[in-house]
Amino acid sequence: MKAEAFLVKFCSCHIYSQYSFSISTSKAYPHVPVMHEGSFSIAPGPFQHYMSAHSIPESSIARLLNLMILDVHSNQLKSLPNSIGCLSKLKVLNVSGNLIDSLPKTIENCRSLEELNANFNKLMKLPDTIGFELINLKKLSVNSNKLVFLPSSTSHLTSLRVLDARLNCLRSLPRDLENLINLEVLNVSQNFQYLDTLPYSIGLLINLVELDVSYNKITTLPDSMGCLKKLQKLSVDGNPLTSPPSDVVEQGMHAVREYLSEKMNAGHKSPQKKKSSWVGKLVKYGTFSGNTRHHGPREDRDGFIMSDYRSIDGLASPRYMGMFSPRRLFSPRTYFTR
Numbered sequence: 090m091k092a093e094a095f096l097v098k099f100c101s102c103h104i105y106s107q108y109s110f111s112i113s114t115s116k117a118y119p120h121v122p123v124m125h126e127g128s129f130s131i132a133p134g135p136f137q138h139y140m141s142a143h144s145i146p147e148s149s150i151a152r153l154l155n156l157m158i159l160d161v162h163s164n165q166l167k168s169l170p171n172s173i174g175c176l177s178k179l180k181v182l183n184v185s186g187n188l189i190d191s192l193p194k195t196i197e198n199c200r201s202l203e204e205l206n207a208n209f210n211k212l213m214k215l216p217d218t219i220g221f222e223l224i225n226l227k228k229l230s231v232n233s234n235k236l237v238f239l240p241s242s243t244s245h246l247t248s249l250r251v252l253d254a255r256l257n258c259l260r261s262l263p264r265d266l267e268n269l270i271n272l273e274v275l276n277v278s279q280n281f282q283y284l285d286t287l288p289y290s291i292g293l294l295i296n297l298v299e300l301d302v303s304y305n306k307i308t309t310l311p312d313s314m315g316c317l318k319k320l321q322k323l324s325v326d327g328n329p330l331t332s333p334p335s336d337v338v339e340q341g342m343h344a345v346r347e348y349l350s351e352k353m354n355a356g357h358k359s360p361q362k363k364k365s366s367w368v369g370k371l372v373k374y375g376t377f378s379g380n381t382r383h384h385g386p387r388e389d390r391d392g393f394i395m396s397d398y399r400s401i402d403g404l405a406s407p408r409y410m411g412m413f414s415p416r417r418l419f420s421p422r423t424y425f426t427r
Contacts, residue, residue, distance in 0.1 A: 143167045143188065151175050162186045162206070174198035185209050185230075197222035204228040208253075212236055220245040232256050232276070237283075244268045255279045255301070261286065267293035276301040278324065292316045292349075303327050315350030 143165045150159075151172035156179055163186035173179075174195025182199070185208040192207065194216050202223050212234035220242030228251040229243075236257040243252075244265040251274045259280040266272075267290045275294070277284060278301045285306040292313020297320055304327035314320075323342040330338060333348045 145170050147172045154178070157181070159183070169193050169196070171195045177201060180204065182206070192216060192219075199223070200225065202226055203248075206230045207234070209233045214238070215240055215243075218242050224248060227251070227271075229253070239263055241265070247271065250274065252276070258283050260284060262288050262291070264288050264290060266290040269294060271296055273297060274299045278303040278305065280305050282306050287311055289313050295319070298322065300324070308332070310345070310349060312349050312353035312356060315346050315348075315353050317346065320346065 144167065145161065147170040150170050154175060154177070156176050158181040159173075159176065159179060160181070160183040162183045166184065166187040166189055168189060169184065169192065171193045172195075173182075173193060174197070176199050178201050179199045180201055181204045182196075182202060183204075183206040185206045187210050189207065189210040190213055192212070192215060196202075197216060197219055200222060203225055205223075205226060205228070208230050209232075212231060214236065215231070217240045219240060223246065225248050226246050227248055229246070229249060230251070230253040232253045233256040236254065237260055239254060239259070239262060241263050244263045245268060247268060247270055249269055249272055252269075252272060253274070253276045255276045255278045257280055259277060260283050262277065262284075266288055272294050273296055275291075275297060276299075281304060283306070284302075285308065287302065287307060287310065289311045290313070291300075292311050292315065294317065297317055299322040300317070300320060301322075301324040303324040307325070307328040308330060309332045310325070310330070320342065323345060325338060325345070332352075333345050337344050337348045
């Protein structure tokens with residue numbers, strides 16, 4: 090019996106839709122699907138050759154409303170059905186080892202999802218708003234793909250504990266990583282010539298235990314990494330590091346953290362350039378004239394200033410008092426005249 094027909098027939102039984110289950114093949118009968126309670130999986134082997142057009146039928150997934158584990162790893166799937174968004178109780182999704190180049194946007198409706206494994210596919214990007222919806226996600230594994238960046242919404246996955254994005258083409262990481270307050274393991278190694286900087290916020294991951302940034306093109310580790318008090322394992326091999334220098338790196342993680350911490354403290358003690366005040370900004374953009382006259386045409390200047398500089402005494406003279414009378418201020422005319 091073909092897999093597609095088997096799934097539709099099986100899912101049409103109402104009683105089974107209340108449970109999660111799996112399908113695999115047995116050694117004694119390699120061509121006969123076997124049902125196991127606990128998850129739904131399509132294991133590699135003779136059974137996978139029955140997959141229709143390298144995809145899972147929409148109707149087969151749409152009927153599994155109470156499914157908690159979906160495992161379709163190591164097949165030839167090129168896409169996932171949009172109906173996967175119907176699986177509101179799904180906790181584990183394993184689609185690793187396939188040919189998938191993008192995840193359906195409807196996956197954001199799987200708000201109970203705790204683990205997503207999409208390793209060894211052809212993913213070029215993740216859904217832009219994935220971090221806003223999958224608030225219960227604890228493990229995100231997307232290694233060995235073609236990802237150029239992680240969406241900025243990734244920093245909103247506040248329940249995330251493990252983020253594995255090694256062996257991709259990442260050029261940068263989200264800037265607001267400090268929001269990942271429960272992150273314990275971060276692996277962005279082996280992005281090779283693409284990843285050359287780390288965001289300052291990486292040092293604000295207060296619960297980070299393991300950090301692997303090896304085999305990238307990073308030259309400088311952020312000083313903020315000196316604040317990673319819980320860090321127990323740090324891998325920076327294969328990077329052209331200049332800060333910290335190689336002799337510090339060779340001494341191990343504690344030496345690196347101490348070096349960065351001292352550098353950060355020294356930076357705070359050094360005099361910093363005084364920030365320009367709001368008055369300075371007004372002068373810069375022409376909204377505050379100060380003692381400067383400007384006789385150029387009005388349309389060539391930014392902001393709103395009077396055509397000529399006049400002293401307070403001049404403005405208070407009878408000639409200009411009429412400019413600020415209630416009748417003039419509340420009249421339909423919205424500009425000043427002499």
